[in-house]
Amino acid sequence: MSEIAVPVGGKALNGPGKVLFGLTLLGIVLMIWRFAVGLGPSTGLSDGYPWGIWIAFDVVTGTALACGGYAMALLVYVMNRGKYHPLVRPAILTSALGYSIAALAIVVDVGRPWFIWRIPLSVDKWNHASALLEVALCVMAYVVVLWIEMSPAFIEKWKTQDTSLGNAARNVSGALDKALLWIIALGILLPTMHQSSLGTVIMLAGPRLHPLWHTAWLPLLFLLSCIAMGYAVVVMESTLASRGFGRAKEDKMLASLGGVIAYVLLAYVVLRIVDIVIHGKLGLVFQFDLYSWMFLLEMVLFLAPAFYLLAGRGKTRIGGMFRAALAIILAGSLYRFDAYLVAFNPGKGWSYFPSIPEMFITIGLVAAEILLYIVLVRRFPILGGAPKPLTATRRK
Amino acid sequence: MADRRSFLKSIAAAGTAMAGAAAAGVTGEAKAGERREAPPDAVGMLYDTTLCIGCKTCVVACHKANDLEPDTRTDDLHDAPLSLNDQTKNIIKLYKEGDRVSYMKQQCMHCVDPACVGACMIGALQKREYGIVTWDSNRCIGCRYCQVACPYNIPKFQWASAAPKIVKCELCNHRLAEGKIPACCEVCPRQAVIYGKRDELLAEAKRRIAENPGRYVDKVYGEEDGGGTQVLYISHVPFDKLGLPELGAESVPALNREIQHGIYKGFVAPAALYAALGAVMLRNRRSGKGADHE
Ligand code: SF4
Ligand code: SF4
Ligand code: SF4
Numbered sequence: 001m002s003e004i005a006v007p008v009g010g011k012a013l014n015g016p017g018k019v020l021f022g023l024t025l026l027g028i029v030l031m032i033w034r035f036a037v038g039l040g041p042s043t044g045l046s047d048g049y050p051w052g053i054w055i056a057f058d059v060v061t062g063t064a065l066a067c068g069g070y071a072m073a074l075l076v077y078v079m080n081r082g083k084y085h086p087l088v089r090p091a092i093l094t095s096a097l098g099y100s101i102a103a104l105a106i107v108v109d110v111g112r113p114w115f116i117w118r119i120p121l122s123v124d125k126w127n128h129a130s131a132l133l134e135v136a137l138c139v140m141a142y143v144v145v146l147w148i149e150m151s152p153a154f155i156e157k158w159k160t161q162d163t164s165l166g167n168a169a170r171n172v173s174g175a176l177d178k179a180l181l182w183i184i185a186l187g188i189l190l191p192t193m194h195q196s197s198l199g200t201v202i203m204l205a206g207p208r209l210h211p212l213w214h215t216a217w218l219p220l221l222f223l224l225s226c227i228a229m230g231y232a233v234v235v236m237e238s239t240l241a242s243r244g245f246g247r248a249k250e251d252k253m254l255a256s257l258g259g260v261i262a263y264v265l266l267a268y269v270v271l272r273i274v275d276i277v278i279h280g281k282l283g284l285v286f287q288f289d290l291y292s293w294m295f296l297l298e299m300v301l302f303l304a305p306a307f308y309l310l311a312g313r314g315k316t317r318i319g320g321m322f323r324a325a326l327a328i329i330l331a332g333s334l335y336r337f338d339a340y341l342v343a344f345n346p347g348k349g350w351s352y353f354p355s356i357p358e359m360f361i362t363i364g365l366v367a368a369e370i371l372l373y374i375v376l377v378r379r380f381p382i383l384g385g386a387p388k389p390l391t392a393t394r395r396k
Numbered sequence: 397m398a399d400r401r402s403f404l405k406s407i408a409a410a411g412t413a414m415a416g417a418a419a420a421g422v423t424g425e426a427k428a429g430e431r432r433e434a435p436p437d438a439v440g441m442l443y444d445t446t447l448c449i450g451c452k453t454c455v456v457a458c459h460k461a462n463d464l465e466p467d468t469r470t471d472d473l474h475d476a477p478l479s480l481n482d483q484t485k486n487i488i489k490l491y492k493e494g495d496r497v498s499y500m501k502q503q504c505m506h507c508v509d510p511a512c513v514g515a516c517m518i519g520a521l522q523k524r525e526y527g528i529v530t531w532d533s534n535r536c537i538g539c540r541y542c543q544v545a546c547p548y549n550i551p552k553f554q555w556a557s558a559a560p561k562i563v564k565c566e567l568c569n570h571r572l573a574e575g576k577i578p579a580c581c582e583v584c585p586r587q588a589v590i591y592g593k594r595d596e597l598l599a600e601a602k603r604r605i606a607e608n609p610g611r612y613v614d615k616v617y618g619e620e621d622g623g624g625t626q627v628l629y630i631s632h633v634p635f636d637k638l639g640l641p642e643l644g645a646e647s648v649p650a651l652n653r654e655i656q657h658g659i660y661k662g663f664v665a666p667a668a669l670y671a672a673l674g675a676v677m678l679r680n681r682r683s684g685k686g687a688d689h690e
């Protein structure tokens with residue numbers, strides 16, 4: 001397997017690319033419309049359900065799915081597992097895109113975005129008790145950090161050019177090399193902070209959050225599950241990229257990683273069950289109402305991949321790995337959806353279902369993310385494991 | 397072997413730092429009891445269900461006093477909002493079950509330790525003079541976290557507007573500044589809702605309960621509930637029937653504050669984690685066995 005990342009090349013917009021482009025455009029048009037008419041006509045939100053899919057999916061779930069860069073950086077740089085290095089750059093790219101899109105979703109979601117500048121700048125007015133403030137600041141900072149972490153991929157390409165851009169790239173390159181370690185450290189610190197704080201944020205719903213989800217351990221549970229989700233996304237991404245772009249497989253690497261993740265998943269499950277038992281909430285698990293079914297479904301989705309990964313430790317069964325990753329993604333996403341929407345109960349008389357434009361804005365954001373990923377890996381040295389031999393004709 | 401040992405040491409170092417930060421949050425649970433008291437000059441209102449006749453004069457007066465359009469959306473004729481909403485800060489509801497009937501006035505409770513204030517990122521919502529909880533249009537980003545947090549479902553959002561505001565009772569603080577009392581209290585023909593200092597209102601509520609045995613539920617809602625509120629209720633029907641939730645004596649934001657402060661106090665834990673991460677990574681790089689930086 002080649003350690004060197006090279007651009008995939010090929011046309012930016014093939015068939016599926018055009019569909020993604022169309023969905024992105026539709027999303028942009030709908031966003032403009034949303035700003036013109038306000039949130040009432042454009043969404044299914046209400047005073048009872050002030051947060052919908054833009055927050056629960058695009059921001060809370062989306063940033064957790066964008067934790068691949070975080071999970072890989074932890075492993076490669078902190079735990080010093082250099083062999084996983086080829087996975088880092090593509091993982092950072094999905095993270096950079098995921099977080100940028102989430103940041104955009106926040107701008108679309110808030111009612112008075114013209115005051116967003118106040119969040120980073122009105123330092124004297126910061127409410128230090130607000131977990132949401134911390135999430136907002138960390139996410140803003142992390143988007144910047146991720147693109148800096150990503151920049152060597154761009155600089156590598158531009159450095160070779162004999163333009164002013166090339167000159168600039170050569171100048172920056174040295175300084176960046178020195179600073180990068182501290183930036184990567186920041187890239188581990190920030191997600192640790194805000195992914196756990198996303199748990200603290202919804203904790204404030206207090207009595208309106210179902211007791212099976214409301215616990216003082218929400219921050220820790222959100223942190224553990226986001227690490228597992230980040231890993232799962234790397235598995236999915238690497239499998240899809242190796243198939244779609246004809247790159248060498250990183251299956252072995254991913255399989256040996258699975259053992260670590262199994263323990264993260266188990267730690268999550270143990271924490272949740274211990275919380276429920278010691279706070280006398282066990283009865284709620286067996287009510288077999290919507291909440292208890294949702295909880296049980298979450299548990300199955302967390303435990304199944306944990307056991308699979310434990311049983312198959314070290315073995316490379318890529319189909320199974322892929323399914324385990326899918327289960328982890330579903331588990332973590334469902335947990336976030338439940339905590340932010342399903343288990344949130346504002347009282348009688350309120351209901352929420354996303355409006356069609358609301359859904360298409362989310363779809364547009366996701367489409368934009370995938371499209372940008374494809375374009376960037378085709379143009380810049382991001383994916384490792386170039387097709388062998390290197391001279392072989394590239395898949396279109 | 398040496399490689400393996402240094403690997404384990406690295407995990408231990410970074411892991412300890414992180415677990416430290418997380419555990420700081422978890423232990424917050426144990427000492428979440430930090431209790432806030434109402435300010436000494438706290439004002440508020442006392443609503444007595446046994447006196448209210450449901451005339452809704454206060455609803456109309458509240459609209460007027462706050463420059464809000466009367467809400468005629470239900471039948472194009474009457475100012476008859478169905479609930480608190482984007483142009484209604486005060487409402488009278490009717491609870492009816494068999495022959496048990498009671499009116500209920502709903503508006504911001506002006507919590508002693510408000511969840512909405514704990515939520516708001518840059519302090520658009522604040523607990524200010526006399527403990528009144530106010531909203532500042534110059535600081536609101538429209539994130540609606542206050543709506544998620546408020547256990548009484550009070551702050552409302554102008555969904556139909558492209559420049560939406562948060563709408564909620566601010567205890568007529570603009571009238572208080574002119575030496576007047578809240579509009580709803582001024583117009584009530586039966587004195588079912590009265591304005592005053594919180595401790596005096598609390599004493600008055602207890603006096604009424606003591607002097608009329610059997611008439612009231614033996615509790616002043618808001619004395620303790622959810623950490624205490626500055627709007628108090630006494631009632632002849634159970635409070636949960638009136639839509640007042642059972643919150644216990646701890647305020648909603650107390651636990652959150654404990655966890656946020658536990659993890660981020662003086663920014664020590666994050667700074668320590670950052671230093672530990674940097675140190676581990678530097679050592680990894682020097683040892684040269686592991687990943688090179690990208
Ligand atoms: S009732 Fe709700 S809006 Fe009013 S002060 Fe309390 S938390 Fe804030
Ligand atoms: S909507 Fe406005 S007032 Fe409410 S929490 Fe957000 S910024 Fe604060
Ligand atoms: S105090 Fe003023 S704003 Fe609040 S309910 Fe009464 S009239 Fe309305």
